[in-house]
Amino acid sequence: MQAWVVERPGPIDGGPLRKVRRTVPEPGPGEVLVKVEACGICRTDLHLTEGDLQPKRPGVVPGHQAVGTVVARGTTDRRGTADQVAAGEGFATGERFAVGDRVGVAWLRGTCGVCEFCRAGSENLCARSTYTGWDADGGFAEYVVVPEDYAYALPTDRPAEELAPLLCAGIIGYRALVRANLPPGGRLGIYGFGSSAHLTAQLASAQGAELFVVTRGEKNRALARELGAAYVGDRPPVALDSAIVFAPAGDVVPQALEALKPGGTVAVAGIYLSDVPVLNYERHLFHERDLRSVTSNTRRDGEELFRLVARLPVRAHTTVVPFDKVDEALADVAHGRASGSLVAVLDG
Ligand SMILES: [Zn+2]
Numbered sequence: 001m002q003a004w005v006v007e008r009p010g011p012i013d014g015g016p017l018r019k020v021r022r023t024v025p026e027p028g029p030g031e032v033l034v035k036v037e038a039c040g041i042c043r044t045d046l047h048l049t050e051g052d053l054q055p056k057r058p059g060v061v062p063g064h065q066a067v068g069t070v071v072a073r074g075t076t077d078r079r080g081t082a083d084q085v086a087a088g089e090g091f092a093t094g095e096r097f098a099v100g101d102r103v104g105v106a107w108l109r110g111t112c113g114v115c116e117f118c119r120a121g122s123e124n125l126c127a128r129s130t131y132t133g134w135d136a137d138g139g140f141a142e143y144v145v146v147p148e149d150y151a152y153a154l155p156t157d158r159p160a161e162e163l164a165p166l167l168c169a170g171i172i173g174y175r176a177l178v179r180a181n182l183p184p185g186g187r188l189g190i191y192g193f194g195s196s197a198h199l200t201a202q203l204a205s206a207q208g209a210e211l212f213v214v215t216r217g218e219k220n221r222a223l224a225r226e227l228g229a230a231y232v233g234d235r236p237p238v239a240l241d242s243a244i245v246f247a248p249a250g251d252v253v254p255q256a257l258e259a260l261k262p263g264g265t266v267a268v269a270g271i272y273l274s275d276v277p278v279l280n281y282e283r284h285l286f287h288e289r290d291l292r293s294v295t296s297n298t299r300r301d302g303e304e305l306f307r308l309v310a311r312l313p314v315r316a317h318t319t320v321v322p323f324d325k326v327d328e329a330l331a332d333v334a335h336g337r338a339s340g341s342l343v344a345v346l347d348g
């Protein structure tokens with residue numbers, strides 16, 4: 001099969017991504033093999049390719065928003081060894097997907113199932129969590145293997161390229177929106193307006209929020225206006241209830257905190273953020289303003305997002321990219337030339 005791999009992480013323009021031929025991977029116990037129809041392109045793929053995130057495997061295939069069809073199941077008994085079962089290591093026994101089912105392969109790929117966080121419903125904080133396209137090969141390939149407990153059932157009546165961006169941009173944005181504590185009908189600041197932000201904006205607005213978007217780039221600004229933002233510019237003219245920082249720029253954080261009402265919350269959605277400048281307690285934090293991070297997501301976040309998307313008018317604005325151009329598309333993300341969601345599509 002064809003696959004894109006990160007040979008040596010480095011600046012995107014230096015060509016760290018290479019298209020190579022690989023053997024089709026084999027699904028292990030509890031895993032399914034998925035033939036990829038489309039895979040969304042995320043800024044995290046860029047961070048992995050450029051080395052902002054420490055590589056975990058040489059020659060890894062990035063891509064963690066893959067939509068495809070199950071073509072094979074792992075053959076071995078997935079309950080694990082007798083010792084593992086005795087230790088309660090959480091091996092499920094049901095088979096969730098059959099050959100022919102449409103599934104989504106997302107960022108979160110594994111958790112331990114037994115630590116205090118996993119047991120408390122916060123598996124996103126599990127120290128043994130693993131990720132698609134980082135710990136294991138991802139979706140910028142013709143085939144990808146996924147543990148079926150971490151795959152999502154997807155509808156077959158929507159185009160793959162419309163569903164793909166929901167698998168990370170959508171899910172993380174949903175979690176960020178929850179973490180941002182927005183009151184009903186409240187004013188939400190959105191800093192940076194890429195793939196995740198434009199989906200989150202639609203989710204928030206469909207639930208009654210008023211949107212204040214701070215972003216550079218005329219394309220992003222135009223999309224924000226098209227999606228009904230009450231304000232698009234450099235500095236919101238009114239105090240906000242909550243804000244989400246999508247831009248990977250730490251210097252946005254003080255600005256976002258300063259624009260809040262007393263008691264407001266800023267959630268930082270990204271996995272990577274450049275350093276936050278020194279904060280002034282009175283200007284940025286006092287009056288019970290909260291600054292929170294968002295770390296990955298739980299599978300429940302994903303299930304909740306797909307339930308919401310089924311009934312709310314949320315639709316990814318996508319630019320379809322041929323599979324051969326994944327490297328160029330990542331460069332577009334790096335240089336701010338993309339708007340909405342970029343999705344690589346494989347032909348047949
Ligand atoms: Zn755990």
Ligand SMILES: [Zn+2]
Nearest residue numbers: 042044168169
């Ligand atoms: Zn992502």
